[in-house]
Amino acid sequence: MNLQKGDKKLINAWAFYDWANSSYPLVITTAIFPIFYEKVTTTMVNGLASDKVTFFGMEFINTELYSYVVALSFVFVSICSPILSGIADYSGSKKRFMQFFCFLGSASCASLYFFSKDNLGFGMLSILLASIGFWSSLVFYNAYLPEIAEPEDHDKVSAKGFGMGYFGSAILLIINLILIKGFKMDPRFSFVSVALWWVGFAQITFRRLPSGTKSHAKSEENIVFKGFKELWKVWKELKHITQLKRYLTAFFIYSMGVQTVMLMAVLFAKKEIVGLEDSNLIVSVLLIQFVGILGSFLFSRLSNKIGNIKSIGVSLFIWILICVGTYKYVYTPNAFYIVACSVGLVMGGIQSLSRSTYSKLLPETEDNASYFSFYDVCEKIGIVIGMLSFGLIEGVTGGMRNSILALIAFFIIGFLILLTVPKSKNVS
Numbered sequence: 001m002n003l004q005k006g007d008k009k010l011i012n013a014w015a016f017y018d019w020a021n022s023s024y025p026l027v028i029t030t031a032i033f034p035i036f037y038e039k040v041t042t043t044m045v046n047g048l049a050s051d052k053v054t055f056f057g058m059e060f061i062n063t064e065l066y067s068y069v070v071a072l073s074f075v076f077v078s079i080c081s082p083i084l085s086g087i088a089d090y091s092g093s094k095k096r097f098m099q100f101f102c103f104l105g106s107a108s109c110a111s112l113y114f115f116s117k118d119n120l121g122f123g124m125l126s127i128l129l130a131s132i133g134f135w136s137s138l139v140f141y142n143a144y145l146p147e148i149a150e151p152e153d154h155d156k157v158s159a160k161g162f163g164m165g166y167f168g169s170a171i172l173l174i175i176n177l178i179l180i181k182g183f184k185m186d187p188r189f190s191f192v193s194v195a196l197w198w199v200g201f202a203q204i205t206f207r208r209l210p211s212g213t214k215s216h217a218k219s220e221e222n223i224v225f226k227g228f229k230e231l232w233k234v235w236k237e238l239k240h241i242t243q244l245k246r247y248l249t250a251f252f253i254y255s256m257g258v259q260t261v262m263l264m265a266v267l268f269a270k271k272e273i274v275g276l277e278d279s280n281l282i283v284s285v286l287l288i289q290f291v292g293i294l295g296s297f298l299f300s301r302l303s304n305k306i307g308n309i310k311s312i313g314v315s316l317f318i319w320i321l322i323c324v325g326t327y328k329y330v331y332t333p334n335a336f337y338i339v340a341c342s343v344g345l346v347m348g349g350i351q352s353l354s355r356s357t358y359s360k361l362l363p364e365t366e367d368n369a370s371y372f373s374f375y376d377v378c379e380k381i382g383i384v385i386g387m388l389s390f391g392l393i394e395g396v397t398g399g400m401r402n403s404i405l406a407l408i409a410f411f412i413i414g415f416l417i418l419l420t421v422p423k424s425k426n427v428s
Contacts, residue, residue, distance in 0.1 A: 010148050013208035015161040017141050020201035021102070022165030023172045023194045024134045025262065028109055029070075031173055031285040032180075032190050034266040035278050037066065040117050051271075055120060063267045063400065067391030069124050070263060071384045073131035078380040081139045085373030088140060095211045098140035102202050105133020110195035113188045135380065143372040144209065146359045155308070158356035159300040162348050163293045170289040172197050177282060234370050237363065244361045246421045247309075251354055252378040254316055254414025257323070257407040258350055259379065260386035261343065268400050269336055276333045284340040291344030299349030308357040309421050315350040316415040318342065323411060327404040386410065 004010060027033065041062035042051050051062045060068075088094045108130035115123035149157040176193060179185035238245055269281055303311040322342050330339050358375050365371060386406070393403040 005148060005150055006153065007148070010208055011157055011160070013205050014141075014144055014148055015157070015164050017098075017137075017202055017205040018161040018165030019168035020198050020205065021105070021134060021137065021141075022169035023197045024105060024109060024130065026169035026173055026285070026289065027176065027190055027194045028112070028130060029263055030266055031282050032176060032187055033112065034066075035270060035281065036187050037115075038062065038267060038270050040115065041120075043117070053117065053120060055124070061395060061398075063264070063271065064391045064395045065124070066127070066267065067264065067387045067394075069127050070131055071387035071391070073128045074135065074380040074383045074387070076128075076132050077135045077139075078377050078384065081136060081376050081380070082370070082373045084136070085139055085143070085370050085376075088143075092211055094140045094143060095206065095209050098137050098209075099202075099206055101133045101137035101140075102199060103133075105130050105137065106195040106199040108133055109198065110192045112191040115188070115191075135376070139373055139376045142355060142376065145355065146362060151360050154356040154359045155300045155303050155353065158359075159296045159348075159352045162296040162352045166289045166293045166296070166348060168197075168201070170286055173282070173286060173289070177279075181279065234374060238374065241361075241363065243422045243424060244358075244363075246417065247357065247361060248374065248378050250414050250417040250421065251358070251375075252382045252414075253410055253417060254319075254350075255354070255379045255382040256386035256389075257319065257410035257414070258347070259383040260390050260407060260410075261323075262347065263383075263387065264390055264400070264403075265343070272331070272399075272401055273333060273336050274331060276336060280333060284337055287337070288340050288344035288347065291341050292348035294348075295345040296348030296352040298345070299353055302349075303353055303356075307423075308353055308360065309418060309423075312350060312353050312357065313415060313418055315346045315353070316411055316418065318346045319350070319411045320408060320415065322346070323404055323408045327401060327408070 038051075041053050042049055044050070052059055053062050053065055054060075055065055084097055088097050108126050108128075111126040112123065112130070115126065145154060145158060172193060176185075176187075176190040180187055180190065238248070266281060266285065269276055269284075299311050299315060302314070306314075322339060326339055330336055355375075358372075362371050389406040390400075390403040393406060394400050
């Protein structure tokens with residue numbers, strides 16, 4: 001089956017993968033599992049709550065350990081995705097890789113049902129593999145964007161994917177909340193529901209997306225080394241594309257902040273916001289989701305008026321204000337709700353625009369998977385640095401609030417580098 005750019009059924013099927021897999025970042029990394037994890041790993045010692053855990057003979061703060069494990073998953077994705085993307089380009093197997101990591105992530109989410117403090121090693125492995133499955137599948141998912149839509153439609157199509165992801169995952173979260181609160185369901189069943197939702201709805205995408213075309217003729221050479229050669233070729237091309245190179249540098253820096261906020265926000269609120277009940281915390285997560293739908297489309301419209309780069313700049317400026325305000329003033333539930341709305345507004349916008357802006361800046365090429373692996377590697381290495389910084393600062397200072405200072409720095413530096421990106425009619 002050949003890809004037909006602009007085919008509505010194909011675009012809808014592609015966007016449906018966001019509907020399917022967004023249940024993982026919402027339920028597992030943002031809403032229910034972080035609360036479950038914090039409760040399970042907090043114990044009473046001499047009448048006082050202790051958030052210390054022992055892992056392979058070493059003592060960590062529970063959230064510190066969590067940040068390290070998630071960071072490790074991104075190290076794996078950063079190393080492996082370029083190799084796998086190169087292989088996918090040569091063999092025309094993007095969909096097969098996407099399916100493999102979808103199944104890996106789904107199965108790992110289901111295995112979180114067995115998570116306990118006494119079974120901490122197994123639980124950390126499940127967290128590690130679920131993260132690897134989710135983010136690795138996105139490498140190949142994102143690579144389809146420039147193949148299914150014309151450049152002028154990338155913003156709209158990318159926003160459609162994120163919008164469907166926010167809406168679909170919110171539906172699953174609401175279902176789980178009703179079952180947990182109204183029918184006293186064990187929260188661990190929500191992790192199984194994510195697995196079923198993810199792998200089930202992904203079949204809509206897999207039925208319509210083609211495997212991908214082979215961009216090079218077969219050779220007797222080792223296909224892994226061919227992947228490395230192709231990546232080296234892409235790297236050399238990137239060095240001569242000033243606009244794309246500077247944009248990737250800015251993206252690398254600011255994504256440290258964006259993704260770390262998304263991964264650690266609930267754990268931060270759980271520890272740092274006084275009087276915030278679990279049910280209200282999850283409601284604030286839902287608020288972020290629905291505002292995020294609006295935000296992704298608002299920033300798509302804004303990009304049509306002032307250009308992608310300026311729109312991302314507006315988003316980053318708002319991110320800076322959010323982080324500064326959170327560090328100085330957010331100690332109560334009401335203040336946290338205001339921050340949650342603000343995060344929702346810019347979260348969807350910056351994710352959607354970052355992906356579509358990169359796709360617009362790509363040179364004419366058939367090796368989209370290899371080029372998108374660079375995008376994903378930048379994002380993943382940025383997340384590794386962001387998560388390690390967050391965890392180390394908490395480990396040293398004993399509190400998560402000081403870690404926000406690192407996020408402020410990431411957003412400011414990313415914003416300043418973005419200002420140096422040369423203008424063009426597509427993204428200025």
